[in-house]
Amino acid sequence: MGINLPQPFIGRNDQIKQFLMHNFLLRASKYLLQPAFNSFNNALHQPDVEQERLKTKIIQRLTHTRYGQSLGITKDSPWSAIPVVSYDDFFSWLEQQQTSPKQSIITNEKIHYWQQTSGSSGAIKQIPYTHGLLTAFTSMFAVWAYDLLHHGPDFRTGKTYACVSPTLGDRPGGIDDTDYLTGPLRWLSGHFLVRVGNHFPDGDAFRWALALALLQNPDLEIISLWSPTFLTVQLTFMAQHRHALITALGDRLDDTRRKALEIDPIDWLKIWPKLKLISCWDQLFAGEQARALQTYFPGVFIQGKGLLATEAPITIPLIKAGGFVPLVNQIVLEFMTADGTIVDLCKVQTGQTYQLIISTLGGLYRYRLGDRLQVSHWYAKTPCLALVGRGDRVSDLVGEKLTEEFVAETLNNLGLVGNIGLCFLVPVPGTQPHYVLYLSSGAMMAIAGEESTLAQQLDNGLQRSFHYRRARQLAQLGPVQVMTDGYPPWLTQGRWGDEKSYCLRIPPSGTV
Template sequence: MHNFLLRTSKHLLHPAFNSFNHALHQPEVEQERLKIKIIQRLIHTHYGQSLGITKNSPWSAIPIVSYEDFSPWLEQQQTSPTQSIITNEKIRSWQQTSGSSGASKQIPYTHGLLTAFTFMFAVWAYDLLHHGPDFRTGKTYACISPTFGDRPGGIDDTDYLTGPLRWLSSYFLVRVGNHFSDGDTFRWVLALALLQNPDLEIISLWSPTFLTVQLAFITQNRHALIAALGDRLDDARRKALATEPINWLKIWPQLKLISCWNQLFAREQAGILQAYFPGIFIQGKGLLATEAPITIPLIKAGGFVPLVNQIVLEFMAADGTIVDLSNLQTGQIYQLIISTPGGLYRYRLGDRLQVSHWYLKTPCLALVGRGDRVSDLVGEKLTEEFVDQTLRDLALVDGDGLRCLVPVPGPQPHYVFYLSPTAMMAIAGEEQTLAQRLDHSLQRSFHYRRARQLAQLGPVQVRTDGYPHWLTQGRWGDEKGYCLRIPPSNLV
């Protein structure tokens, strides 16, 4: 049955892959087509009319905006959902991402944007089926984004799919729900679900820490899990689960692929996963923002290829020059600007991408930073503005020397708060209390709180034994430049 469904899936996915492969030969043509389509839509919106956009307007007539610049228009659209404020397409939902002040950004999702996500998945899945491991069952655990406590339930990642693919995916997915009372309840339910599926072939998640934390939970609770599963666990896997250390390849003997972040801070954690699962194909994820799908990994490309026929991509060079996709330079780093079918136009996403090489006639793009002032160890997306306000609320910013929060990657990623010598003397003996207060305040950020609830991040630590050498280099008098510092790339 599964072999038949895999063949059916490959047949359904083939047209998307062919279309994308064709687009990679002519990215400039695809980008111009998308620009014309967007301008034609803008004409019928309040936002486009406020800019004086007509069918003959040049692309440069649309201003480059940040979320803060565009938020009044987004708020108008939320207030008047039936009007064409930013798009003339019906908005299906609003999705939440982090904001610069700790408040949530609300991103509109239209049928056009959901179609772009579905297209991305179709191309990625076909590439794996055609060029990847020899899948037999297709059984997949796709990481959900759970919520806890009194918050409304989160979305299942398959909610990004439309049409036949959404229906077909239900035959392959291991499901566990998306709302739980707390992190341990979620981990227990997930452990039972994963252990009941010896034919699991694919694990798709975001941060590798999600899986390393889950494996640690299974290890710590193995005897209770064995008892709870009873005869749903065969003898060989029961013995493997009871053995120290656990051989995870015996727990899931058909596992062939782990899809997860493996760049920047996730590089070390992806290496830990590879040690747990030697010989398993660990494929890095492309850049998939809440706002839009940006890049996907292609096996033959040997890198991350932009979705040239779904999203308009522009790039800001170090000198502020705006460069289009076809004029990028290998090795150079650019800030990303996107225009989407969801109603975002020339929107500064902030992520920094480097051109690693070219595939066909399209540049491959590697993520080198989450923006100038964003830290993202495991998906927590702490912004400097939010950290700055948190420190001010706790009266931890008084201009007296260096005080800043630093992300620390490793087996248990966490943040360290460094203080000036004068401040160290003032809190002597109270470091643990300060660390708890700071960690609690940072949990006002939805993504940071969820990372802590999932145990992907350890608690904040306060250090009073001096700064790392790199931290004291450069200028520190900048009022906005010291509260969040990200280690240089050669130290990550």
């Protein structure tokens, strides 16, 4: 005769089984990740050797491509035989490769897919993803994950929400952290992830689904996202809809967490009492947003993300390094000074700022990424690099990536450039990041009384950019404002009346 156990007891037994399984998988993960970490750690002690190894490998591969042959590259060619290029310089070669996918135009590796990222004037850049590039991303994740398991908080469940930017309406969605993974790590990560669908009619529908998923996981330990505002916006949504969420969840929400959700303000650590890590941007404008996030989760380890471009993984945070170290065994890094001199990784100087040039096993060679990095300090024999600016006049509060060219075109379409005086679009960080359009006196007189209409038109114009539109749909960015009364001091210093002034003005460091 069977024994009818009380339901709470059965639930507790299931929780114990799940805990033991996750604990076993965490130990297995650490074992699986350790070789990649050890290899990388050794590379940090001899970065010059690793960089030369990669250069030799890239030169050899180029000899088998039409691009390399057009440059006269042989296996004995010097690295300088490869020209430094921008995306526009290299576009025709990328286009040929897309048109003839089975030919070795820029790479002799199979291209698994093309990933999109923003280009100048809001256009889309297409970046090829090969096995070599995907291996670099997987290696980056392996090193980062092992470092956290070995040197970070005492993880017990490993339960993780890895942010994915959803598809809203009929637009393409983004990618989450696990889309960069290959092999066993991709399979293993699936056992720890909190999953949410990726196609929703609008931002509110996505936030509702995400709220339900997060609230059903009291053992959540890790939140990995990009912009900190993604999480603060989600928490605000959950606070505003708490009663509807409580009703929808029913007995899937235990009494303790239900009561915590009903109290105002919500103590979020009572909602996720096991939360140990939030991984997010914390450089440039995101620094203030990350600090604000810490007030929601006091005591939780908030770790800044390294520089991860669509083109390649660049840097990762290491706990013992106290900063961001470059992927010296996966990509070639070169640095351009203000006067155009190109410096190798091991010859950079502490405190100096450089524009980044990368070469990858994915088909990009001496490619000007444009981001500006500063050497903060050294770890082992490798410089640690902090992001201090996006390249070529790009503003990026929460991932919207507005370029100078695109902003100028948008303002020109509204008749605001060259006709009624100067105007500048300025990013404003804070708990609700947004943009402000500052107008000169001539422009203010011309649009008097029409400020709100102009602001709406400008916001609509900027939403032609996919990344800006998505940030607005997800409420990570507030609407554009038009300022007709007063200007920041830094904006008025020698700029008004200068015909070469930029339409996109990014505040100097320390002014916001």
